[in-house]
Amino acid sequence: MRDHLLAVGRITGVYGVKGWLRVHSETHPADNIFTYQPWLVRRDQSRADMQTLRVIEFREHGKGYVVRLEGVEDRSRAETYSHATIYVDKHQLPTLPVEEFYWHELEGMEVFADTDGKAILLGKVAQMMATGANDVMVVRGCEGSPDERERLIPWLAHVVAKVDMARGRIDVIWHPDD
Template sequence: MIVLGRIVAPFGVQGWLKIHPFGDDPTSWRKMPQWWLCADDNAPVEQWKPYTLKACRAHGKGLVAALGEVQDRNGAEAVDGWYIGAPREALPTTAEDEFYWGDLVGLDVVNEAGEPLGSVKGLLSTGAHDVLQVSEGETERLIPFVAAYVLDVDLAARRIRVAWGKDW
């Protein structure tokens, strides 16, 4: 399951949901007739429940959406904080230089000198840009996911090459 975003609040009294998307093009989610919801973003696929998309629109920096199985504000409150995901085959294809966050988690990160910096444990959305959370033992590095620092993403080799010092 690829995690796409998180429900951050009910929106209104008719069961609409306010959503914080993880990524740049959440409006493409409208092409998916079903979304999968789960309280735990690391849950096995069997625990994700499908929901039917009724409506979706941009709202500020996020989305608001109505799902067929969420009838009212009480239903929206019941899924507040849950994650939104989709199986890989249900997702729109990405351009060559675009990636789903779920594709990056677990990749090894090395710098220009070939020194290992750790592996991607997650990503953060800061508003200005996304940030890689890279862990190596007890050390965590936060590396901006921008062209100035991310030199290459090789999904086949499961590696990200960055312009980042080992002691930064």
């Protein structure tokens, strides 16, 4: 996958007979997916080709959205996009204030714990997830870490000591045995 692309949602199925599609958004807030145009849609995960599509119209429907895309005028054409992944160019995302990060920027970074003045590699950020209280880093052990454990580390000011984007490193106040 091209480094400049970011998956922001997926087409989950068709809606009606006039070419509308059901969409699940991974953006926050969910309707931000419609501010990023055009969409690059990948229909077949085994193929490298992508198609550029523009949203003509959208509306909330149930727990997601339904959309009408340029050039998709009937149900049979819409069915060709069912279960496709929606990508956008990362450069379309707004610049965040200092010390704020997009989750995709944190994924893959190494996480170090300071234990008795010694930095210990806990692993790499496999993914970020939202919980009711705060965001959480899912950190998986990797080469150089003391074990292969998966750790759930809260993204809280008193836990995350430093984020060094240039070095791909996150320092946390966390005991390796936790």
